[in-house]
Amino acid sequence: MVSLIPKKLLLKMYTTMLRIRSFETKVAELFAEGKIPGLYHLSIGQEAIPAGACLALEKGDYLVSHHRGHGHMIGVGLQMSKMFAELFGRETGYNRGRGGSMHLADFDRNILGANGIVGAGIAIANGSGLSAKLRKTKQITICFFGDGASQEGSFHEGLNLAAIWKLPVIFLCENNQYAFSYPSRLGCPVGVATRAMAYGIPGMKVDGNDPVAVYGVVKKAANRARKGEGPTLIEAITYRWRGHWEGDPDQHEEIYRPRQEINEWLKKDPILRFREKLLRLGILTETIDKRIKKNIETEVEKSVKWAESSPYPDPKEMDKDVFATMRVILE
Amino acid sequence: MVSLIPKKLLLKMYTTMLRIRSFETKVAELFAEGKIPGLYHLSIGQEAIPAGACLALEKGDYLVSHHRGHGHMIGVGLQMSKMFAELFGRETGYNRGRGGSMHLADFDRNILGANGIVGAGIAIANGSGLSAKLRKTKQITICFFGDGASQEGSFHEGLNLAAIWKLPVIFLCENNQYAFSYPSRLGCPVGVATRAMAYGIPGMKVDGNDPVAVYGVVKKAANRARKGEGPTLIEAITYRWRGHWEGDPDQHEEIYRPRQEINEWLKKDPILRFREKLLRLGILTETIDKRIKKNIETEVEKSVKWAESSPYPDPKEMDKDVFATMRVILE
Amino acid sequence: MKEITYRDAIREAIQEEMERDETVFIMGEDVGVYGNIFGITKGFIEKFGKERVRDTPLSETAILGCAVGAAMTGLRPIAEIMYVDFTGVCFDQIINQAAKMRFMSGGKIKVPLVIRTNGMGAGFQAAAQHSQCLEALFMHIPGIKVVLPSTPYDAKGLLKTSIRDDDPVIYLEHKLLYFTKGLIPEEEYTIPLGIADIKRIGDDITVIATQAMIHKVLKVAETFAKKGIEIEVIDPRTLYPLDVRTILDSVKKTGKVLIVTEECKFGGSGAEIAAIIAEKAFNHLKAPIGRIGAPNIPVPFSPPLEEFYIPSERKIEETIQNILKHSN
């Protein structure tokens, strides 16, 4: 598989993974220092999925994300600076400080947003799918969600509708083994991909710690979608390294995840694994690697600086953002 | 299969089907004459399912029904008189006139009620299932719903929870080919029973116009449930003869159902088919048949009379029925 | 002008807008082949094709989610939820998705979506889960406009505006009104959202009412007129935006006010209207603010119960009488 992919793309996958990790490592740090407010769900350990999946998309495709969505945003090329600005609650953020981490979006790039309600995006993704279909644009929609989301009614209704209407949507479940403290082996014993059978659509399981494998299945699903053959359900197996949210004590104490299990997964670090592969194949060299990392470091530092020095939004302006056609009354 | 079932039970199945049909034929008549108010969803053509399923239950088992629920009520032995009284909106009705057809229930017999919200009962059935499990009573719960309900989120969440907790619940889908005007072959192309695979539980498809076949699968599912092995999903294939609700023009005009299709299904009348079988086996004779029908006719007439002559509830008493612990203020 | 039913007024509005703008489409249970349970979209498939007149499975969350996503990406969906009672199974998509999407995005996206529900209201013996008036729930959620027409004229004009509006609108139809008739212009017209209609002018008392209650109030007003008492009858038509000015102006003129809604009175839309008046027109009030609604009970099935339950003309009359007793 790797051999079929242009070197440049492989390097981009690698860089994307690194950028996601650096971004989120910084987020963890800033949050711990009390510099950014809000609730944070980090995807460290899961970077291979957005890196593989987003690079399999084309310009103009729609993306629907969920609460653990920073990786997807970076995957499709959102700017770290405006992302950080959003987390700092600044006017220069993607959502002008109104949304924060759980609502990051960039409509200029058809990134329809993260979502604070588990499973809600699954239903919404059908909308951009239908829209592209009716407007005959060949755009597809990729919808990211977790294993926990596959237990929500919206998963069922959403996948069923997509299947019935043959909508150009890829449902990509990031099975990181837990929905908060609830293990996915309890919540969905048959495996999420198996559930595709309930809708008569293809269900594929893939190593979510291998960006190339993810790229492959998403590419396949994207082709299928673009040809008008309908949706695909992909289950990418991975693991979240950190607590459910920043502040989750499971990060430090053994509450719902055995330390043994975490340690096993740490060994499967998608970035290290891919790095070694690329080095072995001669696509990456230590020098290039250093340069990439240096660049990202600079990018992160600059972005944070810019974000932090950006102005806060003016509360008196909030009244304009509720409706497109009118202001609300601020008393 | 038939040979394994006591004659008495076979006759009871037959009688039950006839009682359901007579009851509902009368309902249609009374509604057409403007004698009973409300919304009516009749199950004429589907009688084999409640007749087979309800007789496979034991005393004390729970039953959860849906909007098309008269058959289930008669199946477990509710009295026609109090059912009619409810439809007439009288104080002597099962729900004291507060509920009507869509909310018929008899808590003395653990009949937890019909429901006006499609799919809602599927989630509620888990509650009586869990209750029996925690109280260690060996009661099981049977939950009836339609093919349309299997498209609701509550179906997914309900079946998943039942599977995970191994609840003693039988989910019996009466696939009568349509959810109102929407064909089940569109809404669930893989077939409802197949969806059991998504939860790792048994899914069984059965001829819903054969009470003995229904009895067989329900008995099996009931044994499984009672042994603590968890839920079963049964899909009983059948057809509704009448419109979705009384007043649905499809009853008389060809709107969403081809006449051809209806005619095919009319030939598969579960009652006539079973009658012939019983006659052939010598279990039923023409004389007995006539007697049964005569008795039912009398029962229906008497019940209607009693119901119609029962008093209406007193509006001033409604304030007592909202809460168990207090009256509400009537202004 | 032509005479038309409320049902047909709604149909005309949808049809005209679908003809005018090809990004408008309609989806919902039984809206296609069946043509909607009240026949609103009968013949639409033939006219607009199955792509724009979409029968859906029984999946309200999927319907609304799809509509939200489509509205965010260039289309103007009309999503139908059969009875308003069924919004319970897809409530998140209304209150947390459709209504908040724009604000959460920092005002960068618009969501031009109309959610129509057929079955507000009691009077059909459809019992507790098919008879509710739930406008108060939607009105409390910022980000969605709430429209509840009471006449064919309003129904058509407001629906056309709702479809053209760039914000999510929940358009609540009352089942008892579908076959009531009224006059509408032959030519095209629209009615802005947020403008109350003074259905009758008067100086003695202001009665604010919505949907089915408007008609009862108008009848009662006629009786009073015969006795020389002139009732001003105001139909807000939209609860959000709410035409506070028209309401306050009238109250300032009459000094007496009664609010009549069919919903459960407790915590209903009438409470907000009363509260606004109590805050903003207090010095003009000459009597306690009267409020009529259903008791705090689920809608009962049995005809005598339901009749007792729904606010009656007699009750309206008596309450007005009582308020009028207060000296000026």
Place this chain on the structure above:
Amino acid sequence: MKEITYRDAIREAIQEEMERDETVFIMGEDVGVYGNIFGITKGFIEKFGKERVRDTPLSETAILGCAVGAAMTGLRPIAEIMYVDFTGVCFDQIINQAAKMRFMSGGKIKVPLVIRTNGMGAGFQAAAQHSQCLEALFMHIPGIKVVLPSTPYDAKGLLKTSIRDDDPVIYLEHKLLYFTKGLIPEEEYTIPLGIADIKRIGDDITVIATQAMIHKVLKVAETFAKKGIEIEVIDPRTLYPLDVRTILDSVKKTGKVLIVTEECKFGGSGAEIAAIIAEKAFNHLKAPIGRIGAPNIPVPFSPPLEEFYIPSERKIEETIQNILKHSN
């Protein structure tokens, strides 16, 4: 008496009731192994076993449906929905099932169910879908009792009563209050539903407030006290049943009233309270009824926006000042 946090008061209530009555059990997301996101049920599995402390999948409709069914068949479930915002995905089970089951049955069944939600309220920068105050939605639905405690004492006493109550109760916890402290008796106590608490006695103005707002109002009241102005502060504690008498008695005494809630003001619970006063205590009012709530905007994320959004002590103070200006 002992000092305890609101969080621990809630834990004690659940624990004591589970010890007292073995038909009481608790279910919800992350309530078992994790012990609830705020640690409320930490150690419960060890104490009561996995059968009575049930971790559920991410399926709120299934959670509530199961709870309704269990309540109908002899158990007393406590069902937890993590944040109140998530009730949108299971709203039907609350408004159409739990709340209406008894009435639809003709009063023949009882549904002794407590729905607890952890996360009412803003102040955590949790943004639009994790910060709402939705009490007004539930209050409008007949058949369910609505409890919203503001202190550890109220939290424990009201929760114990709710669990013992034979009717469905929605018990709304405010996320900002979990780690506030207060005194409660060592011995067992309960607080009846429907009895407001006069948190401070005064003659000059009545301020009615709930949850987090109570604490702001009490602080403001102290400032006024220094100037010799005595504010009566009333916490209804339950919105349904609502203690109308205590509210009206106070208003009749003071003649001036301000209602302070954190929810969006428009169509909120404060509207109902204002409307009742405007109807029932009109002749005692000496000033317009004041009402403070959040603007009609989804809860914003950014700290300065959120701060502006949540009703502030300053705003409360100024509004009281304005109302007091009206002559007696």
